[in-house]
Every structure is written in C-alpha cells, then in structure tokens.
Amino acid sequence: MAKAIHSMIRVLDEARSVAFYDNVFGLKAADRLDFETFTLVYLSSSESEFEVELTINKGRSEPYSIGDGYGHLAVSVSDLDAEHQRLSDAGVEPGRIIDFSHNGGLLARFFFVTDPDGYRIEILQRHGRFK
Numbered sequence: 464m465a466k467a468i469h470s471m472i473r474v475l476d477e478a479r480s481v482a483f484y485d486n487v488f489g490l491k492a493a494d495r496l497d498f499e500t501f502t503l504v505y506l507s508s509s510e511s512e513f514e515v516e517l518t519i520n521k522g523r524s525e526p527y528s529i530g531d532g533y534g535h536l537a538v539s540v541s542d543l544d545a546e547h548q549r550l551s552d553a554g555v556e557p558g559r560i561i562d563f564s565h566n567g568g569l570l571a572r573f574f575f576v577t578d579p580d581g582y583r584i585e586i587l588q589r590h591g592r593f594k
Contacts, residue, residue, distance in 0.1 A: 475526060481506070503518055529582065546586060
C-alpha cells in the first residue's frame with residue numbers, strides 16, 4: 464500500500480515561502496538540503512507526517528507558470544471561522560468561506576488562500592471525510 468509523504472512545489476524566494484507556510488499553516492522547516500543547482504526545504508507540522516517540499520532552483524528569476532493542470536493543496540483545521548479571522552487579521556486575504564452541500568447535506572466548509580508563488584491552498588473545516 465502506498466503512503467503519501469509529500470507534495471513538491473517550485474518557489475522563487477525561499478525565505479518568503481518558508482515564512483508564508485510558517486505564518487499561515489504553522490509548517491516548520493524539518494530539513495534543508497542544498498545542492499549545486501537547487502535547494503530542497505521540507506516543511507512539516509506535528510499534526511501530520513505529510514510534508515510540503517519546496518524546490519528552489521538557483522539562478523531562476525522568472526515566476527513559474529502554474530498552468531491549467533494544477534489544482535490545489537488542502538489542509539484541515541478544527542475551527543474554520545477562527546482560522547479565517549486569524550488570516551484576515553494577518554493580512555493574508557483569505558477567500559470567502561463556502562458551504563458546499565451534496566445530496567442535501569453539508570459536504571464541506573472551506574476557503575482558499577494563495578501563497579507568494581500563486582499556489583492555491585484549500586483550508587477545510589474538519590468534518591466528515593475531511594479530517
């Protein structure tokens with residue numbers, strides 16, 4: 464059986480991205496591997512073994528094209544309304560909270576934020592299948 468361990472995204476500015484993921488999600492650098500042409504930074508939290516891997520290609524100055532195939536990363540929180548307010552107060556500009564129903568029942572409550580490189584992250588209320 465396969466186990467999901469990380470998702471990799473390419474970012475331009477290591478410090479800016481590390482600060483964003485720390486401030487918004489509490490993800491801390493668990494490891495940093497520096498190579499001749501790129502650097503890998505693994506971000507994690509105590510709530511999950513899953514990590515976000517930041518890849519910083521040295522010498523790159525142009526923003527990455529996210530394209531039309533990328534969707535989003537997703538995280539869950541215990542209090543969606545409080546998290547939305549915290550991020551608003553921090554100047555992150557979260558999207559509006561959406562109540563999403565399916566077959567007459569609440570499937571999910573969520574909103575999106577966008578990181579400094581344009582990657583969208585969905586923040587879901589822990590409920591049902593979204594634990």
